[in-house]
Amino acid sequence: MTTSDTIAGHDLETLREAVTGEVFAPGDAGYDQARQAWNLAIDERPAVVVMAESAADVAQAVRFARTHGMRIAPQGTGHGAEPLEPLRGAMLLRTSRMRSVRIDPVSRTARADAGAMWQDVTVPTGEHGLAALAGTSPNVGVTGYTLGGGIGWLARRYGLAANSVTAAEIVTPSGRFVRTDASHEPDLFWAVRGGGGSVGVVTALEMRLYPVRELYAGALFFPLQRAAQVLHAWRAWTDTVPDEVTSLGRILRLPPLPEIPEPLRGRDFALVEAAYLGDADAGSELLGPLRRLGPELDTFATIPAPRLQQVHMDPDQPVPNQGDGAFLADFPAAAIDELVALAGPDADTPLLSIEVRHLGGALARPAPGAGAQPDIGARYLMFAGGITPTPELVGTVRAHAQAVKDALAPWHASYDYYNFEETPAMASAVLPAASYRRLREIKASYDPDQAIISAHPVWPSRGDTRPNNSHGNEMES
């Protein structure tokens, strides 16, 4: 496939007439804003940016790109822009203006247009006493998160968000609009549920909702000096809790920003965050062993389900950041000691947050009719990241995140988590091997020319066996 860095002005006029949304090329006022990802450290310069307003716009944009030999990078918020390959000569197809959400409380389902953020879903579902399988952050996109799996506060009870998707509307790389579900184009439906966005541009997802009105959730804050004690105690505690508890252990260095409340601003902590699907009495009893360690601050309370998205204190505005993560087969005492040595009270690190999430429960059981991530054998999930307000910090933060990941290598699972793998990596590095093989065949049917650029690329299967590089990724031919 050939691509060009510039498109003739008259061709762009054709595109502008064909779509309702705006179209920007380099040099246009608004181009820089349109190409800006939520992660401000990313500086992609596509040949054209289309701000789609509807599925019809998406189809027109895809057809235009294909006619002009351009590749297409679908994007909602740009939270997951870090692993993307350079977009030179490509179309950045943004769905961020497609944010409609419909809730059906009777069938307990939600339909979210491709650009919806999680807060667009969690707030209205909460009004019906229902909850979607959202992630920790209110402004992460429903689509990118769900296509990559989706591990949130209800994960140990209800599994991956991708496996609760009941239908997906997609514009295929040939420009065809399809509605897929278990009985319509089932391969495509399988691929987008956990296999990422490499087989087409999703325009809407439908998903199951669960009867969750309130939870007992919050965080215990301990001074960072107690990191080893707290993480060892949390790890032991995770062996005892039911599937109704999803939790994480965390090291957090809060920056001295005015929006952070006074007792926490500029301070370093070891934390346990958790959500329990049950009442305060039972939740308090479960939490007892950790509470008895004597936290400096205890925010646990019964909260309405939409408030879950404040528990993790994810940033509410775009920030420049770098990070990386890994599935861990286990997180034993020796792994905790490695982590504390690299990021604990005596470490000189620019990392703002290093978290280890407890998996298992429903995540570990094969989901009926599942997509590309049917179950997750890893018992824990690590993510390390930091903010990079100056370009010099990008390399430093990245190196420290990589060092944490490397130190935990003896406990890595056989592949990484799709959504937390922020270094460029093929889909083979973030999916079970059997799923990657099937995905390559589906890619060959729907996108043999590799027109779609996705977070973790998939090369169409041509029935060959490709060599692996040192990361277990198949090499580009």
Ligand SMILES: Cc1cc2nc3c(=O)[nH]c(=O)nc-3n(C[C@H](O)[C@H](O)[C@H](O)COP(=O)(O)OP(=O)(O)OC[C@H]3O[C@@H](n4cnc5c(N)ncnc54)[C@H](O)[C@@H]3O)c2cc1C
């Ligand atoms: C602050 C923060 C908190 C997070 N918390 C969690 C969490 O709790 N659990 C978790 O699992 N993950 C979490 N993540 C990771 C997050 O799920 C991924 O970064 C995800 O890719 C973000 O999706 P997005 O749509 O917002 O991002 P985008 O960058 O817009 O999309 C990411 C990728 O998804 C694909 N994609 C997006 N839209 C489409 C589309 N319409 N059609 C086809 N492909 C598409 C593309 O390949 C795109 O490159 C978090 C990330 C951040 C930054």
